[in-house]
Amino acid sequence: MAVRADLNVSLDGFATTTDQTPENPFGDDWGRLVAAYVSTRTFRARVLGDSSGEGTTGLDEDYAAAYFEEVGAEIMGAGMFGLHEHGDEPDWKGWWGDEPPFHVPVFVLTHTARPSIEFANGTVFHFVEATPGEALAKATAVAGDGDVRIGGGVDVVRQFLRAGLIDRMHLAVAPLVIGSGERIWDGLRGLENDYAVRNEVAESGVTHATFTRR
C-alpha cells in the first residue's frame, strides 16, 4: 500500500490554468497541459469509454496505465470535485457524469456536509471534513491492498507532501510555459532531501518525473 499523487504540470510548474473565459470555460491551457495524457490508449478507454483500442502507446501510455493500477481509494479537494462552482447545487455529482473513472471510494475534503453519492461502477464519493492525516486514515481503511491516490488539486497535493504523507509523486511535465496559476513547487524547498527523483522523456516531449520517498 502506497500513497500516490499524479499531476500534469507545465515547465514553470503550473497544474492549474487561468485562461478560462465565459466563452471558453475550460480555457486553452488545460487542453495543452494534458494533451499527451488524453491521447493515450488508456485514457481513451478508461475515461472516454472509447473501446476502439486507439490512442498513443509508448511512455505516456505506460504512465497512463500505471495511473489506474492498484488504486483502492482516492482523496481530492473540494475544488477538484467542483464544489467551488457547484457547492450550492444539492444534485451536483462532480464533472464526470454517470461513469466517474475512479471505480473506488473517493473522499472529498470539504467543510460542508453532503450525503455520499454511489455509482454502479464502484465509485462512491464521501464528503469529509478532515486533516490530511485523518482523511488518509479513512481512505486506507477502505483501500484494501490498493494504493491511496491524492488526486488533487495542487493545493491538496502540496498539503499532503508537506505533511510527509506521500510515498510517490508522478509529474508529467508538458513543454509549455503557462505563466500563472497554482504552482506545485511553492513551499516545497528541499523536497529532494526526502524524495529520490527519476526522469524519463516520452516521445510526445513530456518529461515524466517520479519522486519516491527515500
Place this chain on the structure above:
Amino acid sequence: MAVRADLNVSLDGFATTTDQTPENPFGDDWGRLVAAYVSTRTFRARVLGDSSGEGTTGLDEDYAAAYFEEVGAEIMGAGMFGLHEHGDEPDWKGWWGDEPPFHVPVFVLTHTARPSIEFANGTVFHFVEATPGEALAKATAVAGDGDVRIGGGVDVVRQFLRAGLIDRMHLAVAPLVIGSGERIWDGLRGLENDYAVRNEVAESGVTHATFTRR
C-alpha cells in the same frame, strides 16, 4: 552563427540562489545546482585547469563540451561580472582570476563606463551601455563564424528571449526545489510557440532541455 544561452536551473526554475550568508558567501544551493556540470571532464579541464583528464562523461559531459564549442563572443550582465558587489573597485577583473574561461571578447552590459580588460588567453572584457539588440550587433561584429552566447544572469537571458534574439537555449535542470531566487520562466508565457523543446535525461538525474527557435 547562432545566438545561444545556457543556464543551470532547479526544478522550480531558479537559476540564482538566495541562501548566501556572510559565513558562507556562495551558499549551498549554487553548488548543488551546478554539481553535475562542474563534475564533467570538460569543466575540470576548461575552467579548473585540471589536466588529469578526470571527470564524468556521458550526457552531462556532452553538453559541457558543447557549451564551449564555437563561441565567438559573449554578452553578460553587470551582475554576472560582479559589478553589483565590486563596481567601486577600479581594479576588479571579474570572478575568474588571470584565466577567464571565455577566450573571446565579452561584452558586459553596464550603465557605468570602464576601460576594457584584456587577458593573454584571448578573453577581452568590454563594458557597454546598450540595448540587447545593440549589444548583439557589437558581439556579432567580432564573433567571426562563431556563435554569440548570452551568458547570464537570468534577467539578461530573459531580456534577450523577450526581444526574440535567442536562437537556442539550453537549460540543465537539476532535481532540486530551491524555492526562491530569480526564475527563468517569469514573463515567458507561450515560449513554446516560438521554440521547439527537446529533453534528454543524463545519468546524474539532470534533465537537459534545449529550446530551438522554430
